[in-house]
Amino acid sequence: MKKIYLIICLFTAMSFIKAMAQDEFALMEEVSIADSTFLIEEGRASYYGTRFHMRKTANGDVYNMEEMTAAHKHLPFGTILRVVNLKNDKEVWVKVNDRLPPSSKRVIDLSKGAAKSLDMIRDGVIPVRLEVPNQETIVSLIDYYQENKPEGMRLRLYPEPLEFVRPSIELLELLIDMQDERIFGSIY
Known part of the structure; x- marks a missing residue:
């Protein structure tokens, strides 16, 4: 027994x-x-360099090819994004200050400085993931787009994660x- x-x-x-x-x-x-909580878009990225250096961007800034900036089709100017190179997992933070043409097949066009940080100069075009820094940015984008959210853009709110203490x-x-x-x- x-x-x-x-x-x-x-x-x-x-x-x-x-x-x-x-x-x-x-x-x-x-x-x-x-980790995908702040993901808003995936697609292909390219970069633009010397030809546009020191010219005005769509929001009036002067483009400096060494700064961490980007062009996007519709994100509001000033939006901060983390761009992750899906080929090598390198990442860079950029600020949107320019526009891509509406007919572009790319999701983002990066400054040459950002492209160097992602190690994409040789490739030219790479697959990327675009993320915002926090929930507040997602809330402001939902408010900005209201009922006209661009196709392919993911704007979702998630509850705050529970804190877990591992025994x-x-x-x-x-x-x-x-x-x-x-x-x-x-x-x-």
Whole structure:
């Protein structure tokens, strides 16, 4: 009878540890999903350089090819974006200060300085992901576009993530020791 009790307790402890490991794996999946919270668009990026250097942009700024700026079809001027090169995972933060033509197949046209940071000069055109810095920017874009959100643009609000405190290994060891005491303490 005591052996059966011991086996049941061991299986219970193992199940507990396995469940905790599965919860940790699920949490890792949630973190990778949360990484896309601020994603607003994906597509192809190009860059423009010396020909437009020191000319005026659509918002009136003077284009400096070494600054971290970009042209977009419809994002409001002044929007800050993180551009991620999907070929090498390099990223750069840029400010929208110019316009792409409405017929462009690109989602963004970067300054030469931003293109260098993304290591895309040799490629010329690369696949990219565009992200905004926070929920407030998404709220302002939803307000800006209202019912006229551009096709292909993703503007979603997510609830604030819950704070999760991962149990320490000492706590797990304590729980196992307590199980051992119950099991072996009852045998002797």
